[in-house]
Amino acid sequence: MTPTSSASVFVRNTQAGDVDQIIDLCRRVYTTSMPWTEVQLHSHLSIFPQGQFVAIDSADNKVVGMASSLVVLWDDYEVNDNWRDFTDSGMFTNHDPEGHTLYGAEVMVDPTRQGKGIGKKIYAARRELTRSMGLLRIRAGARLRGYGKFKQQMSPEDYVLKVIRRDIGDPTLSFQLKQGFRVLGVVRDYLHHDEESMGHAALIEWVNHQLAARKDTYGRDPKFGKPRKKEDI
Template sequence: MYKKEIYVFNQDKPVKATIRNYQEKDFAQLIRVQQECFPPPFPSELWWNEEQLKNHVDLFPEGALCVEIDGWIAGSMTGLRVNYTPGEPDHSWEHITDNGYIRNHEPEGNTLYVVDISVSPIYRKLGLGKWLMQSMYEIVIQHGMERLLGGGRMPRFHKYEDEMSAEDYLEKVVNGDIKDPVLTFLLHCGRTPVKVVKNYLEDEDSRNYATLMEWKNPFRQ
């Protein structure tokens, strides 16, 4: 099982945090984090439910991580293992994650696929999302997988859709001409773009587009 104690910083003040595998006793807090991250009018049926969380800890507990501060869960990140071949046809989030239930988890899969990453708004200035991502990279290395992969929303694309394609938007984000809350964050975390995917997730701001972004295991090149 995974457990890491670190210090994060609230401005100049160190704050002790623990990144660990989440368990059944954490489910209520994990759902609370989802509610805080995705308040109404976001559909409540799309928040984690206990059946999904139970599958995470039963099927792939190594890929079920949370970050805890003062006994309070501040964020979480979830993944499953899949077999991925570069260049294969596009997929949707619902298909590749089994709509978050991960019953399609492949214990010997070559890729750790990100199901979700969420950090409670009041903790977002502490850099917890980046720490969770780095911890998942360690899971990739520990299990000898080839990569971490996942789709990144493009929430500012709707502001530019009349001027450029989704591919052009991604290029401008990578060049630093546009700052996107999700894609720029993933670049900061060391992820690199693979391709733009249509109809990845129902997401009005992204116009249902996403960018597949990966982190390659440097020990498996």
């Protein structure tokens, strides 16, 4: 096993003792701005501990990835709502146990360990949580990290279509599509201070086909591709 392999990495629920390492991880992943504060991370743990995950390398017990989620009642939101609305300014105090949607607020992997399957393991844990809680879906805003380079050439919608067709690879959306998500739409002011995406994100969805009925996937914009089949991950 090479030192950068993910074979020794496992995913478990986050504990309060992981927070310092998560803060360090945030600094390594987001070099120009800090996505989460210690107060917010502790708030997530006290409100919805099952939805918080870390990827740990068992070789040295170091945190090499994390994901944070909450449950929302989708009818309380508009599709164009932004990250602040969906996370109550990062505190998750809008977590609603009556909801049917797991909202993925964050996923990140140590930059020195990306591309080795750790993000995939984290998403497997998220899907397992969704199934075990009897939720219908996961939704998230995939910030369009590669869009800034194409902003003079095309709209964010055209950029997303090219990523879906694999004409362009996007560091976040290409990964999410491989995890079984499909695009529902493009949100123009999702994370307005994010320079890479110019604030834009794709609203994405993974459907729990064990539970979802036809009505739960009806009316998706066909522009973004066919709805996923039951046998997809």
